[in-house]
Amino acid sequence: MSGQRVDVKVVMLGKEYVGKTSLVERYVHDRFLVGPYQNTIGAAFVAKVMSVGDRTVTLGIWDTAGSERYEAMSRIYYRGAKAAIVCYALYQDLTDSSSFERAKFWVKELQNLEEGCQIYLCGTKSDLLEEDRRRRRVDFHDVQDYADNIKAQLFETSSKTGQSVDELFQKVAEDYVSVAAFQVMTEDKGVDLGQKANPYFYSCCHH
Numbered sequence: 001m002s003g004q005r006v007d008v009k010v011v012m013l014g015k016e017y018v019g020k021t022s023l024v025e026r027y028v029h030d031r032f033l034v035g036p037y038q039n040t041i042g043a044a045f046v047a048k049v050m051s052v053g054d055r056t057v058t059l060g061i062w063d064t065a066g067s068e069r070y071e072a073m074s075r076i077y078y079r080g081a082k083a084a085i086v087c088y089a090l091y092q093d094l095t096d097s098s099s100f101e102r103a104k105f106w107v108k109e110l111q112n113l114e115e116g117c118q119i120y121l122c123g124t125k126s127d128l129l130e131e132d133r134r135r136r137r138v139d140f141h142d143v144q145d146y147a148d149n150i151k152a153q154l155f156e157t158s159s160k161t162g163q164s165v166d167e168l169f170q171k172v173a174e175d176y177v178s179v180a181a182f183q184v185m186t187e188d189k190g191v192d193l194g195q196k197a198n199p200y201f202y203s204c205c206h207h
């Protein structure tokens with residue numbers, strides 16, 4: 001990886017124990033580590049090269065520590081990120097309680113401070129719901145409404161089974177390629193970038 005350019009800075013955010021490191025492990029190494037939980041200290045970085053059509057895209061993923069002790073540090077890591085994967089646990093036990101509230105906290109921060117950062121909401125540990133659907137604490141439709149409001153994409157993943165993990169990171173890379181193509185198009189044709197807010201311009205770069 002040395003000397004290779006990172007195209008997309010991606011930051012993982014969310015309360016401790018929601019499964020950020022496990023998502024990255026599943027995506028980058030296709031494995032799920034069992035054993036005692038080890039909280040991330042500070043942050044960890046990993047790069048992954050992937051394909052979108054005939055393009056190669058390098059994601060540079062910052063896995064931040066969820067503990068509130070490291071909150072100030074997480075702010076350093078999301079600076080300049082083009083994508084944020086904001087995680088909350090679908091299945092809430094005592095340790096996971098309020099992870100959705102914490103996700104909303106990060107969303108607010110990003111909205112206020114990182115305008116150019118696309119947000120991906122990620123409900124984690126979906127395999128645990130398979131075992132007992134009554135344990136779902138965050139209603140899918142409520143989160144979908146919230147995601148629509150903040151113009152975020154919503155994924156429900158399991159790092160244990162791999163469910164939707166590749167799809168999540170693939171979407172991050174695809175969106176990057178679409179936005180980059182849109183920028184080239186507008187620069188070439190002299191389109192007013194102020195029109196970016198127009199939904200037509202937004203959707204036309206997704207096809």
Ligand SMILES: Nc1nc2c(ncn2[C@@H]2O[C@H](COP(=O)(O)OP(=O)(O)OP(=O)(O)O)[C@@H](O)[C@H]2O)c(=O)[nH]1
Nearest residue numbers: 016017018019020021022039040066125158159160
């Ligand atoms: N069943 C199940 N357990 C999971 C899943 N993802 C993570 N876990 C477990 O949840 C615990 C926390 O996972 P981590 O990935 O370390 O969580 P984190 O968000 O990186 O935690 P911090 O580093 O403290 O911020 C670990 O014991 C994992 O094995 C999942 O998809 N399914």
